[in-house]
Amino acid sequence: MRRKYQKLGKKNNNPMKNTIEIISIYVVLGVTWILISDEILNVFSSNHEFHEFLQTIKGILFVIFTAFLFYFIIKRRMDLYADTIDDLGDAVTQLENSNTSLKKLEKVLYDKAYYDDLTNVYSRAKILEDVTDFIEENENELLAFVDIDIDNFKELNETKGHDIGDVLIQQVAIELKRVIGEDNIIGRLSGDEFIVLIKSKASKQELIECINNISKNIKKTYFLDREDFYASLSAGVAIYPYDGEDYHELLKCADIALNEAKLLGKNQIVFYSEKLADVKKNQAEIANQLYYGVKNQEFLVYYQPIISNKNLKATMVEALIRWNHPMKGLVPPLDFIYIAEKTGHIKEMTWFVIKEAFKQQLKWKSQGLNIQISINLSAKILSSHTFVPKLTDMVKEMNVETKQFIFEVTESMIIDNLEETIKTLMKLRKIGFKIALDDFGVGYSSLTYLQKLPLDYLKIDRSFIKEISDKEKSSPVLQFMIDLAHKLELYVISEGVETEDALQLLKDLKSDYFQGYYFSKPLPEIELDQHIFR
Ligand code: C2E
Ligand code: CA
Ligand code: CA
Numbered sequence: 001m002r003r004k005y006q007k008l009g010k011k012n013n014n015p016m017k018n019t020i021e022i023i024s025i026y027v028v029l030g031v032t033w034i035l036i037s038d039e040i041l042n043v044f045s046s047n048h049e050f051h052e053f054l055q056t057i058k059g060i061l062f063v064i065f066t067a068f069l070f071y072f073i074i075k076r077r078m079d080l081y082a083d084t085i086d087d088l089g090d091a092v093t094q095l096e097n098s099n100t101s102l103k104k105l106e107k108v109l110y111d112k113a114y115y116d117d118l119t120n121v122y123s124r125a126k127i128l129e130d131v132t133d134f135i136e137e138n139e140n141e142l143l144a145f146v147d148i149d150i151d152n153f154k155e156l157n158e159t160k161g162h163d164i165g166d167v168l169i170q171q172v173a174i175e176l177k178r179v180i181g182e183d184n185i186i187g188r189l190s191g192d193e194f195i196v197l198i199k200s201k202a203s204k205q206e207l208i209e210c211i212n213n214i215s216k217n218i219k220k221t222y223f224l225d226r227e228d229f230y231a232s233l234s235a236g237v238a239i240y241p242y243d244g245e246d247y248h249e250l251l252k253c254a255d256i257a258l259n260e261a262k263l264l265g266k267n268q269i270v271f272y273s274e275k276l277a278d279v280k281k282n283q284a285e286i287a288n289q290l291y292y293g294v295k296n297q298e299f300l301v302y303y304q305p306i307i308s309n310k311n312l313k314a315t316m317v318e319a320l321i322r323w324n325h326p327m328k329g330l331v332p333p334l335d336f337i338y339i340a341e342k343t344g345h346i347k348e349m350t351w352f353v354i355k356e357a358f359k360q361q362l363k364w365k366s367q368g369l370n371i372q373i374s375i376n377l378s379a380k381i382l383s384s385h386t387f388v389p390k391l392t393d394m395v396k397e398m399n400v401e402t403k404q405f406i407f408e409v410t411e412s413m414i415i416d417n418l419e420e421t422i423k424t425l426m427k428l429r430k431i432g433f434k435i436a437l438d439d440f441g442v443g444y445s446s447l448t449y450l451q452k453l454p455l456d457y458l459k460i461d462r463s464f465i466k467e468i469s470d471k472e473k474s475s476p477v478l479q480f481m482i483d484l485a486h487k488l489e490l491y492v493i494s495e496g497v498e499t500e501d502a503l504q505l506l507k508d509l510k511s512d513y514f515q516g517y518y519f520s521k522p523l524p525e526i527e528l529d530q531h532i533f534r
C-alpha cells in the first residue's frame with residue numbers, strides 16, 4: 001500500500017515545473033520557428049503576394065505542428081493521468097478491503113469485549129457501559145441492578161465436571177434471557193454470577209414484582225448429562241438512585257445483598273438497605289474481635305434438653321455455644337458463627353465445645369445421669385483431614401463413650417463436598433458417634449441425600465413447627481417427613497417446640513424427640529432443672 005502511494009507521488013512529482021517546461025519548449029520552438037521561417041521566406045520570395053501566401057502556409061504549418069506537439073504532450077500526460085487514476089482505483093480498492101478487514105476485526109474485538117463467550121449474553125464491560133449510559137441519560141428513572149448467583153453451583157461443578165457446569169450456566173442464561181423481557185439486560189460477570197438490569201419500571205414496587213417474577217421462573221429442573229438437576233438462584237438487588245449512583249456502588253450494594261441471600265439459606269432475593277450495610281460493618285468488627293474472644297477464652301457452652309416421646313424425660317441435650325463478650329455481654333451464635341466460619345476461628349470454637357461436652361458428659365455420668373450430648377459441627381472442621389484423628393486421640397485421652405455423642409451436620413455443609421463428607425461421617429460412625437442431619441427442610445433439600453448419608457437422627461427445622469397452630473396446613477408435610485425418616489430408620493427430633501398444641505401434634509405424628517422453649521431454653525449446666533433428666 002505504501003509503495004503504491006510512493007509511485008503515485010513520483011509521477012505527479014511537480015505539476016508547476018512540468019507546466020513551465022512545456023510552455024518554455026513551446027515558446028522557444030515557436031519563436032525560433034517564426035524567426036527562422038521568416039528569414040527563409042525573405043531569401044526565397046521577393047514577390048509580395050507569394051510572400052503572403054507562404055506566410056499563410058507557414059502559419060498553418062505552425063498550427064499543425066503545435067497541434068501535434070500539444071497532442072503528444074497532452075496524450076502523454078493523459079496516459080500518465082489514466083495510469084494514476086487506475087493506481088488510485090487500486091489503492092482505493094485495497095483501502096476498502098483493508099477497511100472491511102479492520103471492521104471485521106473491530107467486530108470480533110467488540111464481541112469479545114462486550115459479549116460473554118460461553119453464554120453470548122453481555123460481558124462485564126458492556127454492563128458497565130450500559131449502566132453508565134443509562135445513568136447519564138435517565139437521571140430521574142429507576143434502574144434495578146440484580147446480582148444473581150446459581151445456588152450450589154460449586155458442588156455441581158466439582159461432582160459432575162466443568163463441562164456440565166458450563167451447560168447449566170448456558171441454560172440458566174437462556175432462561176434468564178427469556179424471562180427478563182426485551183427491555184431489560186442480562187450479562188455474566190464471571191463463573192455462575194449474572195447481572196440483570198431492569199429498566200423502565202415506574203415504581204420500586206413494580207421493580208420488586210418484576211424481580212420476583214424472574215426468580216419464580218428461573219427455579220426449575222434443568223436437564224444435564226441425562227439427569228435432572230434442580231437449580232435455584234440467589235439474588236441481591238440494588239436500586240439506582242437509592243442505593244448507588246454508579247456501576248461500582250450498585251455492584252457493591254447488590255453483592256452485599258447477594259451474600260446476605262446466601263447466608264439466609266440461598267434460593268431467595270435480598271434487597272440492599274442501609275441497615276444491611278450497618279450489619280456488614282458490624283460483622284467486620286465482630287470478625288476482628290473474635291480473635292481476642294478465642295484468645296481470651298470468652299466462650300461458654302449452654303445446653304438445651306431434648307425430650308424423649310417415650311417418657312417425656314430429657315435423654316439428650318444439644319450443646320450450643322455462647323460468646324460472653326466483655327463489652328456486649330452474651331452474643332448469640334447466629335451473630336458470629338458464620339463469621340467464625342469465614343475467619344477460620346470456628347475450628348478452635350468447635351474443639352472447645354467438643355471438649356466441654358466431653359467433660360460435661362463425664363460429669364453427668366459420675367452423677368448417675370445417662371445423657372447424650374449433641375454437638376454442632378461446621379463445614380470447615382468436617383472437611384479438615386485432621387478432624388477424625390484428633391477426635392480419636394481426644395476420645396482415648398478423656399476416656400469418653402463415643403455412643404453418648406451425636407454430631408449435627410446440615411445439608412449446606414455436606415453439599416459443598418459430598419463424597420468426602422460421607423467418608424468422614426462414616427468414619428465417625430465407625431468409632432461409635434451418632435450423626436444427626438440438622439435443620440432439615442430448609443434451603444436445598446434433596447431427598448436423595450437422605451438415602452446417601454450415614455445418619456441416625458433427623459432434626460426437623462423449627463420453621464415447620466412454628467406454624468403448627470394451623471394444624472390442617474402443616475401436619476401433612478410433617479407427617480410426610482416423619483414417616484420418611486422412619487422408613488429410612490432414622491429417629492426424628494422436632495426442633496422449636498414452643499406450645500402445648502405443637503407438642504400434641506408432634507406426639508400424634510410420632511416424632512421421637514422434642515426440643516424447644518416449651519421444655520427449656522438453652523441454659524448453662526448449673527441452671528438446668530435436674531428434674532427434666534430424672
Ligand atoms: P441450631 O443448631 O438449629 O440450634 C437450635 C437453635 O434454636 C438454638 O439457637 C436454640 O436456642 C434455638 N431454639 C431452641 N428451641 C427453640 C424454640 O422453641 N423456639 C425458638 N425460636 N428457638 C429455639 P442458638 O443457640 O441461638 O443457636 C443458633 C444456631 O447457631 C444453631 O442453630 C447452630 O446452627 C449455631 N450454633 C450454636 N452453637 C454452635 C456450635 O457450637 N457450633 C456450631 N458450628 N454452630 C453452633
Ligand atoms: Ca443444631
Ligand atoms: Ca437446628
